[in-house]
Amino acid sequence: MKMRNTVIAALAVAALGLSACGGDATPAPGNTSPATTPAAAPAESTQPAAPAETTEPAPAEETTEAAPAEAPAPADFPFEEGPVDLSQFIERYTAAQTSIKTSKSVQTSTASLSTPMVTYTDASDPNNIRSYSVIEGEGPKIETVGVGDEAYMRTDGGAWEKQDLPDIPGMGMSQAEGIAKAIAEVELVNKADRQFKVMLDLGAALGGEAGEAKIPTMMWLDEQFRLIKQEVEMMGVTSTTEYSNFDEPVDIPAVP
Secondary structure, three states: OHHHHHHHHHHHHHHOOOOOOOOOOOOOOOOOOOOOOOOOOOOOOOOOOOOOOOOOOOOOOOOOOOOOOOOOOHHHOOOOOEEOOHHHHHHHHHHHHHOOOEEEEEEEEOOOOOOOEEEEEEOOOOOOOEEEEEEOOOOOOEEEEEEOOEEEEEEOOOOOEEOOOOOOOOOOOOHHHHHHHHEEEEEEEEOOOOEEEEEEEHHHHOOOOOOOOEEEEEEEEOOOOOEEEEEEEEOOEEEEEEEEOOOOOOOOOOOO
């Protein structure tokens, strides 16, 4: 039972950082400018020419490099340090997370013999989210691919084997539903770093009774309100996950 609760907690916490759907991933076309042809020089004339008007050449346009994007002004960040309005936080956070099409995450742990796990997620199709995780250290290389509600694993480049996933109540709900049910309290700890302390109600998140178990997790958000770092402590072990490479191409191996 203790191990099952730990698995449930880990799955629920990880779901907070999962991109649920995406939009148009087509890059904007590059700027094009029409070609210009120099005007032909006027032919010489034997008639006295009228005095030509003298015009100052138009100054050349200055080309300046685009200024780096700046963080929104304080007015665009509606929260002050201390308790945060729950519905407003969930609305902004959910909108940001569901806008992400692809991402990379790196999970590390303070547990002994722990090896970082790198995961690439493709949520461009919200009905068929795919992910690829790899653990590669001193031990065997372990790879896992998730396709929808199925998971496959292989070790040291061997054959892919389908995994039996635990039947956990409530895990079939959407990410938006999971967030709305899981987050019980939010506190802004550091406004400059956009660091929040969030209490997760796992009982409510997994379709059970509210208040069964709550896990505190630290969350750092970027200027678009996307999750960029998450830190959770369970049973004396701290797990840290950092998210990056938003909307960049990902390579997920094909599985049987």
